[in-house]
Amino acid sequence: MYTEEFRSQLAARDSSKLLQLWHEYCQGDIVDGQEIIDILQLIKQSDFITVFGQYVEAALPLALLIEDPKIKLEALRLIIDIQTTNSEALYHTTMETLKNLFSSDPAFLEKIRLVSMRSRENFQGAISNFLLLNHIKKNNFVLHTAGWGVGEIIDFSILREQISIEFENVQGHKKEISFKNAFKTLIPIPNTHFLARRFGCPDLLEKDTKENPVEVVRSLLSDLGPKTAAEIKDILVDLVIPEEEYSKWWQQARGKIKKDALIDSPENPKLPFSLRKGQVSLEERIEKAFSGKKSLSDVLQAANSLIRDFPEVLKVEASKETLSSKIKGFLATPNIPQADLLQALLFLDQLLGVTDQQEMLKTIISELTNIDKVLEQIEILSLKKRLLIAIRTLRSDWASIFWHLLFVIEPNQLRDYILKELVDLESTETVISKLRQLLEHPKNYPEALFWYFQKVLNGDEKYFQDLDSKGLFFEALLILFSHLDYKPESRDLLKKIYALLTGSRFEVVRALFKAAPVDFVSEFLLLSSKCQGFSTHDQKILKSLAEVAHPQLAKEGKNQHSQDTHTLWTTAESYAKTHERIKKIGTVDMVENAKEIETARAHGDLRENAEYKSALERRSRLQSELRMLSDQFRHARIITKEDIKTDCVGVGTTVGILTPKGDVNEYTILGLWDANPEASILSVQSKFVQAMLGKQAGESFSFKDEEYKVAHIKSFLEE
Known part of the structure; x- marks a missing residue:
């Protein structure tokens, strides 16, 4: 106290x-x-x-x-x-x-x-x-309080009042320290001290740490005091456990430490682990688990964690009774939400073996509607799985329910279970027909498409294993990848798709290009060019991989980017300017317009209200501009030095054109947003530019029945 x-x-x-x-x-x-x-x-x-x-x-x-x-x-x-x-x-x-x-x-x-x-x-x-x-004896250890770390005593002399020590943080030579200075800076530590073991016998400590992580962490906490997970990592990584192995080791050790009766594991990862004065009993664990838990959801989570981490809870009747009484206390709550009631009944029946509520549970499941929403509200994964199993057992319409859930339910473990049950029931034609919805509507089922794409890629399923089918899934994934560029809430999925496609130096793409026909590879490159998630460097790698697999693409693809009508090439300045305009329309102009409409409404008769009509017309203009700019922005790509090819006319080039009158006029070719004819900056989409695209210096082209000649070509970035 x-x-x-x-x-x-x-x-x-x-x-x-x-x-x-x-x-x-x-x-x-x-x-x-x-x-x-x-x-x-x-x-x-x-x-x-x-x-x-x-x-x-x-x-x-x-x-x-x-x-x-x-x-x-x-x-x-x-x-x-x-x-x-x-x-x-x-x-x-x-x-x-x-x-x-x-x-x-x-x-x-x-x-x-x-x-x-x-x-x-x-x-x-x-x-x-x-x-x-x-x-002070040979081979004993001391701790230097001024930063030299642990040291091993090599020699000493009472007569000279001096010690010779090798320190872990002073490499290359031993230090001679007088007794007077030793009294100020050295602390004796036993040879069994964690730091002494780390310095004196690191190989043995590494072996013990991997074989007996709990005992080593106990020793660390006993000798060094309470430590957070981050501090434990600093103490162990590289000096005991190699950095590349640490995350996996800690993940396994953390679960064992949490169950240890002598180590107090914090719920907040920023708080320290510490040693208890004595072993904690099962009753104390239960009391701590439920401390401060007032809602049914919190009680169920605590009970589930107890059963998961300490299975012996289910072997002690008194402990089971404590858990069941805690949960039963909520069943009589007035207007208890259906999902909460279902969770509680499933927990009692399936995990605690309490059967006195079985009939109520069966009735609820048999009459259950909006099953997908109920599953979303159930927080414990094992209970979600048990609800699905109960639906499979109790309901005759389970197949239609499962088909609906397959593409919307999360996580993937539940999808795997649902698909297995459906495959066992339905014909091959039915399964393939249903799964084709992922290919036809990839934007509607992003998580489900990525889940099944991996199955197809890994050969985990017997369906869609031919090359054409795999190609369709790649195309669907690229369409989804492009779509997710503008969905901040889907950032995690975007990262997963990117990691899969680019991992191990584009391994999955290289394998596909090697087996696929050239037409498909060309289509793949076109789709990938619309994906903002791929950097310019990624696009170059994809193009190079395609050309290695199909050399003819190197010739056909000459200055391909400049003729790509799907990509809106732009400078960084115009890209930022357009982004700001889109942002202003959505957050400022539309808000102001909504206020204008509301003010005009207050003026009375809308049929004769000119202000109201004007406000509506402005809203229509703003909405049209927002749709147009948003669509363009999805296809926009900032042009870089690497994108510009000066061997022929294309986006990003400045060209000298010899006119029929013998004059040489210079034009810079850029995208729609940067076009400014008065400054001789032309859009790549203009008819005049389209007539000269792909021409080399010295080549001629016709425009409006007149002959022009390309005099010279250079990059606009060189100006």
């Missing part, structure tokens, strides 16, 4: 209240040795250590009453470390303590001299320093 009060007062930095609390504590008659140590350590680590130097002696009577000799020695050591009075009482206590423990040491008197116990003038830290001298 007092430990937390001291921690709070130290944080508040109120010295008067802190000293008042200290005197109150020292006058108490209850002796808790560990509490005394914890409080003294807090004081020693705080900024108030100097202030407490003259008051810490007040704890001496309490420390002398401690029965456990190890705890008593630690309490006295901390008092002598903090004290600054060097009083007679402290001196005699220190001397008696050292004599009682170490008088048989042949070097006792010399060590007494070294720790300043002969002079009596300043023996602050005498017990700590004496313990350090006792610890």
